[in-house]
Amino acid sequence: MRFISKYRRHRFAGPLLLLGALLFAALTYSAAQAVTEQATLSQSDKATLIAEGKEIFARGCSSCHGLNAEGAGVGPSLIGVGAASVDFQVATGRMPVADMSQQIARKDPVYNDQEVAALAAYVASLAPGPAAVTNEELAWERDGNMAQGGELFRNNCAMCHNLAGQGGALTQGKYAPTVMGVEVKHIYEAMITGPQAMPVFSETILTPQEKLSIIKWIKHAETEPQLGGAALGRVGPVTEGLVAWLLGLGLLIGVAVWLTAKAR
Amino acid sequence: MSARERVAGQVANYVDERTGSAKWLKKTLTKVFPDHWSFMLGEIVLYSFVILLLSGTFLTFWYDPSMREVEYEGSYQPLSGLKMSAAYASSLHISFDVRGGLLMRQIHHWAALIFMAAMVAHLMRVFFTGAFRKPREFNWIIGVGLLTLGIVEGFLGYSLPDDLLSGTGIRIAEAIIQAIPVVGSYLSFFIFGGAFPGEMFIQRIYVVHILLLPGIFLALITVHLMLVWYQKHTQYPGPGRTEKNVVGYPLMPTYMAKAGGFFFIVFGVTAFLGAVASINPIWIYGPYNPGQIGAGSQPDWYMGWLDGLVRMAPPLEAYIFGYTLSLNILIPGLIIPGIIFTGMALYPFIESWITGDKREHHLLDRPRNAPNRTALGAMSITFMLVTLINGGNDLLATHFDLSINQIMWFSRIGVIVLPPLAFVITKRICLSLQRADRELVLHGRETGRLVMLPHGEFIEVHEPLTPEKAYLLTQHEQLPALEANLSNEYGVKNPKVIRSKIRSRLSRSQAEQIAKPTANDVKELEGGHH
Numbered sequence: 001m002r003f004i005s006k007y008r009r010h011r012f013a014g015p016l017l018l019l020g021a022l023l024f025a026a027l028t029y030s031a032a033q034a035v036t037e038q039a040t041l042s043q044s045d046k047a048t049l050i051a052e053g054k055e056i057f058a059r060g061c062s063s064c065h066g067l068n069a070e071g072a073g074v075g076p077s078l079i080g081v082g083a084a085s086v087d088f089q090v091a092t093g094r095m096p097v098a099d100m101s102q103q104i105a106r107k108d109p110v111y112n113d114q115e116v117a118a119l120a121a122y123v124a125s126l127a128p129g130p131a132a133v134t135n136e137e138l139a140w141e142r143d144g145n146m147a148q149g150g151e152l153f154r155n156n157c158a159m160c161h162n163l164a165g166q167g168g169a170l171t172q173g174k175y176a177p178t179v180m181g182v183e184v185k186h187i188y189e190a191m192i193t194g195p196q197a198m199p200v201f202s203e204t205i206l207t208p209q210e211k212l213s214i215i216k217w218i219k220h221a222e223t224e225p226q227l228g229g230a231a232l233g234r235v236g237p238v239t240e241g242l243v244a245w246l247l248g249l250g251l252l253i254g255v256a257v258w259l260t261a262k263a264r
Numbered sequence: 265m266s267a268r269e270r271v272a273g274q275v276a277n278y279v280d281e282r283t284g285s286a287k288w289l290k291k292t293l294t295k296v297f298p299d300h301w302s303f304m305l306g307e308i309v310l311y312s313f314v315i316l317l318l319s320g321t322f323l324t325f326w327y328d329p330s331m332r333e334v335e336y337e338g339s340y341q342p343l344s345g346l347k348m349s350a351a352y353a354s355s356l357h358i359s360f361d362v363r364g365g366l367l368m369r370q371i372h373h374w375a376a377l378i379f380m381a382a383m384v385a386h387l388m389r390v391f392f393t394g395a396f397r398k399p400r401e402f403n404w405i406i407g408v409g410l411l412t413l414g415i416v417e418g419f420l421g422y423s424l425p426d427d428l429l430s431g432t433g434i435r436i437a438e439a440i441i442q443a444i445p446v447v448g449s450y451l452s453f454f455i456f457g458g459a460f461p462g463e464m465f466i467q468r469i470y471v472v473h474i475l476l477l478p479g480i481f482l483a484l485i486t487v488h489l490m491l492v493w494y495q496k497h498t499q500y501p502g503p504g505r506t507e508k509n510v511v512g513y514p515l516m517p518t519y520m521a522k523a524g525g526f527f528f529i530v531f532g533v534t535a536f537l538g539a540v541a542s543i544n545p546i547w548i549y550g551p552y553n554p555g556q557i558g559a560g561s562q563p564d565w566y567m568g569w570l571d572g573l574v575r576m577a578p579p580l581e582a583y584i585f586g587y588t589l590s591l592n593i594l595i596p597g598l599i600i601p602g603i604i605f606t607g608m609a610l611y612p613f614i615e616s617w618i619t620g621d622k623r624e625h626h627l628l629d630r631p632r633n634a635p636n637r638t639a640l641g642a643m644s645i646t647f648m649l650v651t652l653i654n655g656g657n658d659l660l661a662t663h664f665d666l667s668i669n670q671i672m673w674f675s676r677i678g679v680i681v682l683p684p685l686a687f688v689i690t691k692r693i694c695l696s697l698q699r700a701d702r703e704l705v706l707h708g709r710e711t712g713r714l715v716m717l718p719h720g721e722f723i724e725v726h727e728p729l730t731p732e733k734a735y736l737l738t739q740h741e742q743l744p745a746l747e748a749n750l751s752n753e754y755g756v757k758n759p760k761v762i763r764s765k766i767r768s769r770l771s772r773s774q775a776e777q778i779a780k781p782t783a784n785d786v787k788e789l790e791g792g793h794h
Contacts, residue, residue: 102667146342154428154550158558163428164548168559169658173667176559220342221548228359228366228542235663236429238656240543241565244377248537249308249385252378255529256304259522 046121053122056115060096069126074100081193082129083120088189091116092182102173103196130192133185140184143209144216152206152214160198164234165221170197180222187215293516298499302389307523308382310489311530312375313481319372320474326362327424328354329470331463340547348426348551351466355425355546371538376418378534380566383411391611391641393628395498397621401612403491406484408609413477413484415566420473422544422564426466429544431552432561435460436574443593461554501627501739503732510626560658569648572655573600576675604644618770620746632701633740635694636774642690643683650678691776698778701737704729705781706789738780745775 007013058067064075071077078086089095093107111119120132154163160176162168167178174197179187191211194200201211232239265273280286297303330350336343338353339360358365387407390396396404419437423430438460442448457464496510505511513519537543549558563571573596580591607614615637616622631638653660654675661668708726716722729737748768751757758764 147344147346150342150550151346154553154556154558158428158556160559162560163550163558164545166560167662169661169668171667172669173661173665175662217342224342226542227547228370228545229538229540231542231545234545234548235560235659237544237562237564237568238659240373241377241568243537243541244374244565245381247541248374248378248533249381251533252308252382252530253301253305253385255526255533256301256308259526260299260301260304262299 049118049121050125052115053118053120053125056111056119057122060110061119064097069123078123078126080127080129081123083124083132084130084189085193085195086120086123087116087132088186088193088195090119092186094195103175106177130189133188135183135185138184138188138212138215140212140215140219144212144214146213146216146220148210149213149215149217152210153217156201156206157214162235165218166234179218182218184215184219187218188212293514293520295493295515296497296510296512297515297519298497298510298512300500302393303497304526305382305386305389307526308530309379309386310485311527312379312382312534313485314527315375315531315534316372316379317478319368319375320478322368323358323365323372324474326354326358326365327351327470329424329467331426331461331466336551343547343550346551349466351424351426352546352551355427359547367535367538370541370543371534372421373543374537374541375534376421377543377564377566378530380414380418380564383414384566387411388641388645392631392638393498393500394625394634394637395628396612397625398612398616399495399624400491400498403488403495404612405609406488406491408605410481410484410488412605413480417473417477417481418564419567420469420477423469424466424473425544425546426552427544427546427549428552428556428558429546429549429561431461431554432557433563433567434465435554436571439590439593440574440597443590443597445589445594461552496626498626498628501630501736503735505627507624507626560662562656562659565652568655569651570597570601570655572651572653572657572675573597573679575657576651576654576672576679578676618746618767618774619743620771621743627739629740632694632697633742633777635691635698635777638694639687639691643687646686647679647683650675650682654679695776695778698780702778702781705734705737706785740780742777742780743775746771 057065057069061069061075061078064072065078066072066075069078071079086095089104090111091109091113093109094104096110097104098107099105109116123129124131153161153165157165157179160168160170161179162176165179168176170176176198182190188211190198191201191206191214206214232243276286328350332350333347334350334353336346336348336353336356338344338356340356343356355369358369360366390404390407419433423434438452438456441452441455444451452460455465455468456462457468497512499505499510499512502511550556562568574593577592577596580595582589582591629637631641654672657668657671657675660666660671708728711725711727713725714722715725728734746768748761749758749764750761
């Protein structure tokens with residue numbers, strides 16, 4: 001301690017201390033930098049992921065999409081479709097496809113998250129395309145506007161997906177699936193990639209904020225309590241008519257039979 | 265005389281001295297009504313109408329029939345701050361911010377659906393039992409009028425909230441109006457006060473919905489009931505029931521209690537549905553905007569058949585003198601419904617022309633004993649069901665994994681092929697039932713008891729019918745077919761020979777029956793081996 005007290009008023013003490021502090025800050029910064037880089041991907045890890053994806057692709061996808069994703073008779077080329085498309089198609093179970101008769105239906109996913117990420121990385125490595133998103137980075141609760149989202153939904157989505165988002169029929173057995181119970185990132189990815197019969201909603205048509213508004217409206221509709229009683233499938237007057245005839249008139253005719261039955 | 269009876273007598277006397285109502289009441293209160301559940305269907309219609317008046321009055325207290333644009337500031341968050349019509353905003357206000365408002369809205373809508381359903385069920389009862397025959401043809405026509413007005417009234421009510429679903433319905437109505445040749449566009453401009461949707465439409469249909477049509481309804485229902493009162497009720501055939509009497513219970517006390525109680529049950533069922541089942545959730549649909557549309561948009565069920573007809577129409581258009589004639593809307597939207605309702609209204613006259621039967625009928629037919637009429641009814645129901653199915657084709661496609669195109673083609677072909685098929689099958693079933701009735705009368709009921717005779721032969725014991733049952737199965741009359749009148753007694757050719765031939769051909773079809781057993785048949789059988 002005598003060393004410090006002896007030299008603390010030395011004329012180099014100030015500059016030296018400053019230098020030391022700067023060195024410390026620089027070292028801490030570079031160390032932290034190194035840590036984050038490790039957390040994302042080192043160049044070699046990324047290459048491993050792509051290689052892994054390529055292997056899964058060769059095993060599970062290449063029979064339709066070609067060995068290098070260049071497309072074959074059945075499946076289209078995947079060069080340039082981007083990671084978003086892969087994430088949507090594979091993580092919602094649409095790919096690999098089970099039944100191609102009308103349209104590719106949603107089902108339990110075949111690959112786990114790690115495998116989906118690998119496939120997405122591989123396809124993204126072929127050519128640039130829309131990047132996959134995560135549920136966390138879509139701040140729909142903060143940035144979305146529900147009323148605006150509803151209006152946008154009715155303008156852009158309802159003609160196929162129904163006013164209540166329950167899905168609707170397209171031609172020749174094709175259909176727009178329900179948007180209820182779909183993960184946030186998949187709704188977003190569907191809008192930016194336009195899977196199957198769905199059009200692409202580019203940023204000039206719907207800004208990212210507007211997309212988040214639509215998501216907010218959908219998520220609200222999904223969790224909204226059934227105001228007014230049993231929803232009857234949320235498909236409108238068809239089930240209402242069925243209930244009026246079978247339950248309403250049915251009950252009343254039952255009562256009429258009872259009222260006019262002969263006392264025994 | 266007890267004290268209570270004395271007081272009641274004094275009250276009655278007091279009223280009678282001032283109104284002279286005792287004589288009328290005595291006659292009225294002892295009026296007899298026959299007992300059958302199918303005679304209560306019309307009551308369901310009447311009671312739902314009362315419920316509609318009451319719940320509808322409640323809704324008018326808050327509903328604002330205006331297309332003025334307002335910004336929504338009510339408590340339903342997902343629509344907060346949106347621009348909408350005052351009509352839609354006030355409907356939301358009734359749904360979310362008026363105590364009991366949503367319940368009342370739902371009761372009103374459920375009552376409307378049940379009103380129409382019960383009306384159709386009542387119509388089927390009257391048709392299949394032949395209750396429309398002389399002297400009740402006018403009442404039948406009034407009934408057809410009520411049905412037509414009911415469809416219009418329901419559609420207007422469904423349109424009042426001005427939500428996206430109902431606005432779509434009005435858009436289709438506008439298209440149908442415009443499809444009328446020559447005057448279509450003018451009529452559309454007249455109704456909407458300019459180009460669709462205009463600013464007048466909601467207040468106009470509001471007045472029609474709450475004033476004009478309910479007024480006409482009240483008048484027509486009153487006449488309908490007065491005619492029932494005056495002509496007495498029809499009754500099903502049976503021992504002791506003739507064309508000149510009515511067998512049943514008096515209005516007071518039996519029918520007063522039954523009918524009064526039934527009103528509360530109808531109200532109860534409607535309120536129950538209103539409380540537990542959501543109907544027309546307009547807040548989900550959003551405000552009407554002509555630029556928006558939802559997949560799977562449907563009208564209420566009583567319009568579904570019309571929607572189905574329009575949906576199945578092939579894309580036909582004609583160009584005459586440079587004008588477009590939208591046959592694809594005109595035919596399914598106006599011509600076919602016009603034919604259906606005109607034919608329905610004229611049916612009593614058509615039938616009596618074919619059968620040549622101009623007598624009064626107060627005893628009802630068992631449907632099997634009028635095979636052609638029953639088959640015609642089954643044919644009409646089949647037609648309506650096919651069109652109704654096509655009205656919901658998009659929902660059937662998504663919910664049953666079908667192709668909407670296939671459903672449309674099924675309907676296009678089915679709407680032509682299935683009704684005649686239903687006619688033939690129903691007629692055969694009726695004739696088979698007649699045959700079974702004949703067997704039953706002649707040979708009695710099969711008891712399933714086998715008896716071995718001394719010489720070893722097995723026979724099944726048949727039990728003779730009770731006289732009441734035998735009477736019921738044989739009381740109907742079977743009219744002979746009318747012969748074509750080709751020439752008169754002097755050999756002069758009938759100028760209306762074609763009409764006469766058509767009539768004779770139809771009459772022969774009408775008269776195709778299984779001969780009912782006569783007293784001689786029964787006697788012969790009894791004298792024979794039995």
